[in-house]
Amino acid sequence: MRLEILPVPGIGHVTEGDDLAALIGGAAPWLRDGDVLVVTSKIVSKAEGRLVDVPADGPDRQAARDEVLAAESVRVVAARGTTQIVQTRHGFVMAAAGIDASNVDKTRLVLLPEDPDASARALRAGLRERNGVDVAVVISDTMGRPWRNGLTDVALGVAGMDAIRDHRGEVDPYGNELVLTQMAVVDELAAAGELIKGKCDQLPVAVVRGYLSAPLTENTDGARALIRDASMDLFSLGTAEAKAAGLLAAATLPDQPGGVAADRAAVDRAIAIVADVVAPGTVFTQVTDADVRSGLVATVPGWPTHATGLVLCSPPTPVGPVQLVRFGTDVQRLRTALAAEGVPTQLLPPPGGTTAAATLAL
């Protein structure tokens, strides 16, 4: 067994309305059943007319570009300076929604194909019709990624094969079940294609031969199978954006107890976290014993019955209006630290018979 990665030279400049299957099929009459075509998304976009006119330079260019970017994006994932990482309408997370100004006139921008899976299917069908070959098609683009410098090519669309090769359920020679081995093989094929495309000038198509055997399987999921839902992603937001979201969450913290017994150590940690920033002499006392707690709670009308713990909050003395306001800010600091520990709270008046000036119901 061996794989080959072959260039498809001679395709030349692609413009709107070009028949990609004819261009590629003509340039590569040697295509065989089972070949995987790796096609740079830009020529697909150009053939499909996914271009917009923009000023060649100046502030108007930036404004026009920003407008196009907003239209191509469903949400901003992270931003720093002029860099915006967004989720595209397709679901891909990438810089500037994949909008590209290279390999095109200075007055135009190239957008991603409208539906790269559909583009791949159309090209596969066109080559079957024109050249009589049963090939898979991967539409590829270049992307950055977190944590690692340098870009790699990955797949935006695919036809004629599954995006992911699933090894789950297989057992290794030692009897261990393979649990984490869903390989994104179309991304690896895109990367393999880039190795030869990046070596040659103006080479938008490569062929990986030997990886698949005809007859190929249709698949309906396409490269959408590669898109992880943001709710499942541990990195759905940039770090700075998520920190800002945490600050906003603190500003609008809900005012209600959790109703489940709070972790005593977590409450102690929260108290320790704010110890250095609250006014000296401020005392936060955790009350966890049910009997003591119910005795205290009974002295305050309207205490939530589902509160499972208390923190008595006492200001330093003497206490005037200015000190009470400061004390309130310190209580809110503690509430926020408790929230960071996953402990919700409700602010309530102090129980009678204590020196507390406020209480938090946990």
Add this chain to the structure above:
Amino acid sequence: MRLEILPVPGIGHVTEGDDLAALIGGAAPWLRDGDVLVVTSKIVSKAEGRLVDVPADGPDRQAARDEVLAAESVRVVAARGTTQIVQTRHGFVMAAAGIDASNVDKTRLVLLPEDPDASARALRAGLRERNGVDVAVVISDTMGRPWRNGLTDVALGVAGMDAIRDHRGEVDPYGNELVLTQMAVVDELAAAGELIKGKCDQLPVAVVRGYLSAPLTENTDGARALIRDASMDLFSLGTAEAKAAGLLAAATLPDQPGGVAADRAAVDRAIAIVADVVAPGTVFTQVTDADVRSGLVATVPGWPTHATGLVLCSPPTPVGPVQLVRFGTDVQRLRTALAAEGVPTQLLPPPGGTTAAATLAL
């Protein structure tokens, strides 16, 4: 031009102390100058004895594994359930520090090679000595990534070539300078190698032929060139972890004004954000005119001269001790919302002649 991806069958099980250059050189006497060997990190780890003994199952196994994981990690990047994404001692960000329990006895775990670049250099030198060939070596491993389902193989170590191919400064046929085209070619080589390794059982080594030409260049950076410093990374922390960091930042908010004129619209936004959660009747009034401000500030001893704006904070009436504490928590909410807008604040007593009960210096 064409590339070939060739399997190296017949290596068999690798155990501690094995001479990898002898094993690979013996299995592939057909190696040529300029070939790129893609070597699964696991056989490097095994040959180098990077294995630890753990119980085959039960809670002790998990505890032993956690201990190993902590020793292999410098920080936790994100965690959910039993999944931990960490930065390894090498600098790589990956699940479980790359510790693997597959393709090894149930009582052992395989760690990443101690220094994968050094392993690659040693193997390259060994093959030059033994087989007389000038080959590059890529040590590869399988990793997940944010935003995209499925795993791909990437490089942990490299010798005999640069990790990144830099196209910056090149100009496309349309006269546009290529600015964002540092390609992580060793990651693409690792991915290409996996295409054939993943197809065959127990195939830890592949060869990419045709990509490089001898004589190869030594490089000293190795795969370390791929590691992006966390301070430069927009995704240096998981979303949940960064949100928690934001909550913690709110709990320990510094108490000092910014000393630069605050964005008036940002202050208005912060006031609007907390409007629905503060006690009804609470009034926050932004004071930005310098003359009015200096008149107010003059009535409070100790006001910071570098404060560039004020927010007068007035509680609803009537005002008793319980209301003042609640008011303090609401003032702290506003301070937190201002911090989310990038506006630092200091809590101060109210100026004379106003109905405010507190003031924030901006």
